[in-house]
Amino acid sequence: MHISEGILSGSVLVAGWAGSIAGISYGLKKTEPDKIVRTALISSAFFLASLVNVRFGPSSTHLTLIAPMGLILGQAVFPAVFVALLLQALLFHFGGLAVLGANTFAMAFPALMTHIMFGRAVREGTGKFRVMVFSFMAGALAVIMGALIAGALLGLTDRNFLGAVKLLVIAHIPLAVIEGAVTLFLVSWLKRVMPEFLS
Amino acid sequence: MTTDAYTLEFPRENVPASTSRSPAVVMLCSVSYALAVSVSDSLPALVLASVLPLMLVVSGKFTHSHLLKLNALNAVMTLTLALTWPEFRGGLIMGMLIALRMNMIYVAFSSFVLPLGTSGVYSALVSLGIPEKLRVLILLTLRGIHIMHGRFSAALVSVRLRAPGLRGLAKLRVFAYITASVLIQSSERSENMVRSVKCRGGFRGFMQSESVGLSSRDAAMIAGFMFYVAGVMVLNYA
Numbered sequence: 001m002h003i004s005e006g007i008l009s010g011s012v013l014v015a016g017w018a019g020s021i022a023g024i025s026y027g028l029k030k031t032e033p034d035k036i037v038r039t040a041l042i043s044s045a046f047f048l049a050s051l052v053n054v055r056f057g058p059s060s061t062h063l064t065l066i067a068p069m070g071l072i073l074g075q076a077v078f079p080a081v082f083v084a085l086l087l088q089a090l091l092f093h094f095g096g097l098a099v100l101g102a103n104t105f106a107m108a109f110p111a112l113m114t115h116i117m118f119g120r121a122v123r124e125g126t127g128k129f130r131v132m133v134f135s136f137m138a139g140a141l142a143v144i145m146g147a148l149i150a151g152a153l154l155g156l157t158d159r160n161f162l163g164a165v166k167l168l169v170i171a172h173i174p175l176a177v178i179e180g181a182v183t184l185f186l187v188s189w190l191k192r193v194m195p196e197f198l199s
Numbered sequence: 200m201t202t203d204a205y206t207l208e209f210p211r212e213n214v215p216a217s218t219s220r221s222p223a224v225v226m227l228c229s230v231s232y233a234l235a236v237s238v239s240d241s242l243p244a245l246v247l248a249s250v251l252p253l254m255l256v257v258s259g260k261f262t263h264s265h266l267l268k269l270n271a272l273n274a275v276m277t278l279t280l281a282l283t284w285p286e287f288r289g290g291l292i293m294g295m296l297i298a299l300r301m302n303m304i305y306v307a308f309s310s311f312v313l314p315l316g317t318s319g320v321y322s323a324l325v326s327l328g329i330p331e332k333l334r335v336l337i338l339l340t341l342r343g344i345h346i347m348h349g350r351f352s353a354a355l356v357s358v359r360l361r362a363p364g365l366r367g368l369a370k371l372r373v374f375a376y377i378t379a380s381v382l383i384q385s386s387e388r389s390e391n392m393v394r395s396v397k398c399r400g401g402f403r404g405f406m407q408s409e410s411v412g413l414s415s416r417d418a419a420m421i422a423g424f425m426f427y428v429a430g431v432m433v434l435n436y437a
Contacts, residue, residue, distance in 0.1 A: 005236075005237065007297050036339065041392070044339075045347050049351070079333055080340075184375075185371060
């Protein structure tokens with residue numbers, strides 16, 4: 001889901017930075033100093049999980065884990081995603097600095113929406129089946145939303161990108177199903193073992 | 200080719216080379232160059248913008264094997280754009296233009312920003328006045344990555360030994376359980392770290408890095424870069 005350097009236009013890059021700075025400022029304001037350490041260590045665990053190459057037949061994929069990040073970190077997700085992407089750019093050379101704002105927004109906004117839309121239902125839901133359905137939907141929708149935002153940024157750069165954007169969204173559907181399943185298993189496990197972790 | 204269900208690709212960070220330039224200046228110049236290249240689509244502007252990466256490659260300051268992988272991806276991207284663009288030729292040209300910009304930015308980024316290392320980037324963030332909370336978050340996340348890496352690797356090795364032939368949903372379930380258990384471990388570890396930080400007097404004084412003042416070399420670099428970037432922009436919009 002990373003957009004590389006050199007693709008987006010100047011105005012879209014600036015808009016991406018503006019959206020991200022707003023989200024990061026809000027997230028930092030809402031995060032108490034004591035919670036910074038927890039946020040950092042949880043986002044480092046997510047960072048590592050996203051590095052794991054999961055094999056599927058002849059190909060393999062890296063999971064984004066946007067939805068679990070949103071469900072667990074809540075409003076602190078914007079700064080956490082920003083830091084993770086900054087470290088990915090520095091350690092792996094994925095993405096870049098100019099496009100960091102747009103990439104942060106494309107990944108953190110769906111995570112925040114997941115927290116707003118499904119957070120309460122997943123945390124306080126009592127029915128096992130209900131929680132499983134909401135968790136799956138959170139995982140799958142976050143990926144599709146991320147692909148749509150990345151597509152919108154490309155479309156705003158040049159309308160001719162729309163053909164490639166359709167392909168991008170279609171290519172993310174299998175990943176959305178996989179992420180939905182992983183979110184479902186992860187939330188079910190946490191609800192069983194340590195329910196307070198989700199709050 | 201590995202046949203393991205999971206492989207953890209973990210990078211080894213380069214030891215930053217000592218530099219006499221201010222990291223903040225280096226970062227600012229790199230970002231302004233990347234922005235100028237991103238908006239350039241006229242030939243004269245691109246020719247002028249390509250002078251810097253060409254000089255870096257010719258002078259031997261840029262040595263990176265990632266460029267091959269990057270261009271393999273660029274070839275796929277160019278082909279995709281050519282097939283999905285309203286006109287094949289238009290898509291091909293756009294794909295090649297993006298690939299050219301990406302290469303130029305990548306060479307500059309790899310030559311200037313990557314040698315700074317995380318400590319250099321951190322020092323740049325201090326100089327640029329980034330809020331302390333965000334800087335603490337960056338430092339602790341980096342520290343956390345190194346702490347949790349050992350636990351994650353051990354869990355993956357354990358799965359490999361106990362269930363080498365994992366498939367389908369079982370593979371996803373096991374991956375989710377490993378991630379969840381590492382998350383709980385990270386939360387417990389964070390509680391200990393908070394206690395430890397409080398014992399040492401809290402986050403006040405946590406930051407030891409200080410803002411680096413500008414030297415005459417930094418001022419010359421800023422002036423040179425601004426002149427160069429302005430030249431690219433003028434040629435682009437002329």
